[in-house]
Amino acid sequence: MRTIAVVTGTRADYxxxxxxxRAIDDDPQLDLRIIVTGTHLTDSFGRTVSEIERDGFTxxxxxxIWSGDDSALAAAADVGRALPEYARALADIGPDVVVVLGDRLEAYAVATAATILSVPVAHIHGGELTEGAMDDALRHSITKMSYLHFTSTPEHRTRVIQLGEDPRRVFFFGAPIVDILETFEPMPRRDVEERFGIRLPEPTALVTFHPAIMDVAPAEHLVEELLDGLLAVDELHIVITGSNSDIGTDAVRERIARFVSEHPERVDYVESFGQRGYLSAMRAAAVVAGNSSSTVLEAPVLGTPSVLIGDRQKGRPIAASVEVxxxxxxxxxAAIRRQLAAxxxxxxxxxxxxxxxAARTAATLRDAEIPRPPKKSFHDLEQGDDHGR
Structure with missing residues (x-):
């Protein structure tokens, strides 16, 4: 039996x-071990570990990891303190593979600890670009520390191979969100309103904004422009969700809290919808706005037009239904008005x-040859190399 540790640090990645x-847990040849970290364990972000436990997972x-100070210096110190704790968790569990998703500091720290302990890493959503955040550096670093790679588009697979990874270990299985939306059954609008204590009249904008330190402008300026732009659209109701625990998040969250209190007749706030609640609210909304990845991932697939602010998602595939x-x-x-009229x-x-x-990734985690230690050779590209396609 192969033991698979999976790390989750936010409501979004969970x-x-x-x-x-679920696919790992259902496979009799795999032993699932979940490592919970990040905002799952933070009261101010909804302590969403309870959602994992409600789903029946152990x-x-x-x-x-987070001390509550959102400065860059504190984030660096938090990661440094968490590194030995991640190492101890991995040593106690003894996984054959540890799975991380994305580009957050939690994933970076876990991959670093795993590399030092010679635990093979499997990385989901590598090869992507988000030029307005420091995430690119973290994501590509995680790629180099990973043995298996599960990418969301052929272009992303090519980029991982360009980073020197063997094409035989780089898989294009699509994005996890495609599985989710294939079987998604939205909650009725009235149920969403009652469960979360919000209003979803026509038209409603669903808004999420996260600070990004390399964005086109400071986060405090961008969120101010976004809120003023939303308010300028007559008759638009606004539902705002909580920001991630990122560098600079306190100022953003404080400004949003003031905005909510200043405009109670037009604005509702939900710290965390959970996935089904969030997607149901998105389906009911007339437009999605902000800089969350959901503006370019979930919204286009659900058919909800979106307005993307700043450079946080710059470099990701942008559908025709996304206006920037x-x-x-x-x-x-003006962009919101155009989307409402479209x-x-x-x-x-x-x-x-x-x-x-999920099925293809679980099968690969079960069946792939994964050496311990996970020794790799750099894959050099030759002229005319098709990148393993």
Missing amino acids: GLLRGLL VAAAVP PEPTAAAIA PPLADPESPFGRPGF
Whole structure:
């Protein structure tokens, strides 16, 4: 039996990982061990570890990381303190593989600890670009520390191979969100309103904004322009969700809290919807706005038009239903009005592959040859190299 440790640090990555967790747990040849960290263990972000437990999963290890100080210096210190805790969790569990998703500091720290301990790493969503955040450096670093790679588009697979990874270990199985949306059954609008204590009249904007330290402008400026732009659209109701625990998040969250209190007749706030609640709210919304990855991933697949603010998602595939205005209140308001006036999407598009990510990934984790230690050779590209396609 092969032991698979899977790391989750936020409500967002847990939603994407849930199907894979279920597929691993259901496989008699695999032993699932979940490592919970990040905002799952933080009261101010909803302590969403409870959602994992409600889904029937057992938490093998819980590793707090964030001190509550959102400065860059504190984040660096938090990662340094968490590194030996992740190492101890991995040593106690003794996994054959540890799975990490994305590009957050939690994933980077776990991959670093695993590399030092010679534990093979499997990375989901490598090869992507988000030029407005430091995530690119973290994501590509995780790629180099990983033995198996599960990418969401052929382009992303090519980029991982360009980083020197053997094409035989780089898989295009699509994005986890495609599995989720294939079987997604939205909650009725009234149920969403009652469960979360919000209003979803027509038209409603669903808004999520996270700080990104390499964005086109400071986060405090961008969120101000976004909120002013939303408010400038007459009759638009606004539902805002909580920001991630990122560098600079306190100022963003404080400004949003003031905005909510200043405009109670037009604005509702939900710290964490959970995945089904969030997707149901998105389906009910007339437009999605902000800089969350959901503006370019989930919204286009669900057929909800979106307005993307700033450079946080720059470099990701952008569907025709996503508008990227200049980051000024006037331009944002104009983009929202255009999206509200646009005809419904007849054929929602997705560049992220076909359903089956969880099953294919679990099978690969079970069947792939994974040496210990995970020794790799650098894959050099030759002229005319097709990158393993």
